[in-house]
Each structure stands twice: as structure tokens, then as C-alpha cells.
Amino acid sequence: MLLVIVYAKQKVEFRMYPYARGKYIAICEGDDYWTDPLKLQKQVDFMEKHPECSACYHSTELFDVQLKKKTEVIRTFKETYILPEDKLFFFVGEVAPIVSLMFVKEYMKDPPGFYYESPVIDIPLALILSCHGRIGYIDEVMAVRNYWVPNSWTKKFNEESGIDGKVSHFKAMIKLLYDFNTYSKQKYDLQVRKIILQFRYEMLRLQGKYPFHDKEFREFFHTFRVFDRIKIRISYKMPKLIEKVRNAFS
Numbered sequence: 001m002l003l004v005i006v007y008a009k010q011k012v013e014f015r016m017y018p019y020a021r022g023k024y025i026a027i028c029e030g031d032d033y034w035t036d037p038l039k040l041q042k043q044v045d046f047m048e049k050h051p052e053c054s055a056c057y058h059s060t061e062l063f064d065v066q067l068k069k070k071t072e073v074i075r076t077f078k079e080t081y082i083l084p085e086d087k088l089f090f091f092v093g094e095v096a097p098i099v100s101l102m103f104v105k106e107y108m109k110d111p112p113g114f115y116y117e118s119p120v121i122d123i124p125l126a127l128i129l130s131c132h133g134r135i136g137y138i139d140e141v142m143a144v145r146n147y148w149v150p151n152s153w154t155k156k157f158n159e160e161s162g163i164d165g166k167v168s169h170f171k172a173m174i175k176l177l178y179d180f181n182t183y184s185k186q187k188y189d190l191q192v193r194k195i196i197l198q199f200r201y202e203m204l205r206l207q208g209k210y211p212f213h214d215k216e217f218r219e220f221f222h223t224f225r226v227f228d229r230i231k232i233r234i235s236y237k238m239p240k241l242i243e244k245v246r247n248a249f250s
Contacts, residue, residue, distance in 0.1 A: 017108050025105045031149045032099035035061070036142035043102040046136055050082060054133030055089075055103035055126075057096040059141040066148045073141055081137045088188040089130040090195060092122040093154075096137075097145040101125075107132040114179035119172045127180045131187065163206050170203040190224075194232070197221060201236065211236075 046056050059075045076095050118124040148155050181192045204211040211217045
């Protein structure tokens with residue numbers, strides 16, 4: 001079984017998928033690195049054991065290059081786990097750094113247009129994989145994701161893009177989600193609409209607007225059930241409680 005490993009940035013990667021000859025693809029971008037010599041074998045074994053999965057990922061250590069120290073271990077669950085079929089695989093960089101991901105090559109053989117138009121690479125990849133199977137999680141730390149690397153997307157977005165750049169990014173992400181909702185035939189409609197609402201919220205805040213004073217935001221917000229609206233409002237009022245925010249959008 002040939003495993004193709006892609007070391008690439010976004011535009012290069014688009015061209016590499018068609019040339020991959022293996023059954024699975026794993027990605028390791030230049031900022032990151034793998035720490036377990038058996039990582040690939042463990043993931044292949046997992047995928048072979050669980051053919052219902054379109055992808056799997058594992059725990060990852062975060063290393064802040066500015067502070068020069070480990071800041072946390074991203075551990076989604078307390079044990080090896082397979083996400084429910086109706087669970088959208090979305091907050092990829094936060095819960096599943098792309099350095100930890102392995103997926104079935106066939107599902108990215110001819111990706112939809114929104115994949116090429118997206119301002120980021122990991123989110124559309126995860127969305128597409130969600131449509132083709134379940135997502136597995138291996139509860140082992142097998143890679144390091146370096147954070148705040150000079151010239152990295154994260155550093156540029158957070159420190160250099162400015163308000164206009166961030167607003168443009170959120171607009172592009174909202175378009176991506178609408179396109180994905182059409183592509184998936186609304187399979188994850190409620191989850192997608194919640195994420196769109198979150199992006200709209202962040203975009204309006206950047207523009208100095210109170211989201212609930214915005215007519216379009218309010219109209220979209222009121223398409224949700226009362227219980228969901230309550231959860232979302234509570235999350236907005238407690239922005240430091242990251243888990244509550246994430247639960248509201250899951």
C-alpha cells in the first residue's frame with residue numbers, strides 16, 4: 001500500500017492530489033512536524049479497521065515559537081473515538097490541526113469549486129470529508145503544530161491583515177459555507193447556519209457594529225429554534241468561555 005505524503009502550501013497542493021497513487025493522504029506543512037515514527041502506520045491501521053471513516057486525526061502538541069514553549073495539547077476526546085455520522089467536522093485548526101489528518105485520497109480526486117476558492121485549506125477539506133464518511137480520532141499525541149511562526153497564515157491574519165482583511169476573510173468563509181450547504185444538500189444545515197451566524201457576528205463586531213442591532217443578522221438569528229437562540233446568546237455574552245461557545249456551534 002503506497003501512502004503519499006504531501007508537503008505543500010495551498011496552491012501547490014491543488015495540483016498534487018491528482019498525482020497521488022496511494023489509498024490515503026497525510027499532510028505535513030513546513031511549520032509542523034510528526035513526533036511518532038509509527039504515526040502513519042497507526043493511522044493506516046485505524047482506517048483499514050474502520051472503512052466507514054473518510055478520515056482520522058490524532059492529539060497534537062501546540063508549540064508557541066514566540067514564547068518558545070509548549071502551550072497545550074489539543075485533545076478532542078479522552079479516548080479513541082469516531083464522531084457520530086451527523087456531526088460536522090468543522091473547527092479543524094482548533095480541534096484537529098492538519099498535521100494530524102489522514103484521509104482517503106479518492107474523496108479529494110475531484111473536489112468541488114468552493115475548495116479552490118476558499119481562503120484557507122483545512123476547513124473546506126474537512127467539510128468535504130464530512131460528506132463522505134465518519135471522522136475518527138486517535139487519542140495519542142503524534143505531532144507538533146508550531147504556532148505564531150513568522151510569515152505563517154495565522155500570524156499574518158491575526159497581526160497584519162487589519163480590519164478590512166479580516167472582514168474580507170469572514171465574507172469568504174460565509175460564502176464557502178453557503179456553497180457547502182448546497183453541495184451537501186443541507187445535510188448539516190443547522191450546524192452550518194450556526195457557524196455562518198458566528199462568522200457574521202465576528203464580522204459585525206470588527207466593523208464596530210452591535211450584531212443584534214443589525215437587521216440582517218437578527219433575521220438570520222430568528223431562523224433558529226428558541227432553545228438554540230438562548231444558547232447562542234449566552235455564548236456571546238461569555239466570550240472567554242471557549243467551550244460554551246464551541247458547544248453552541250456544534
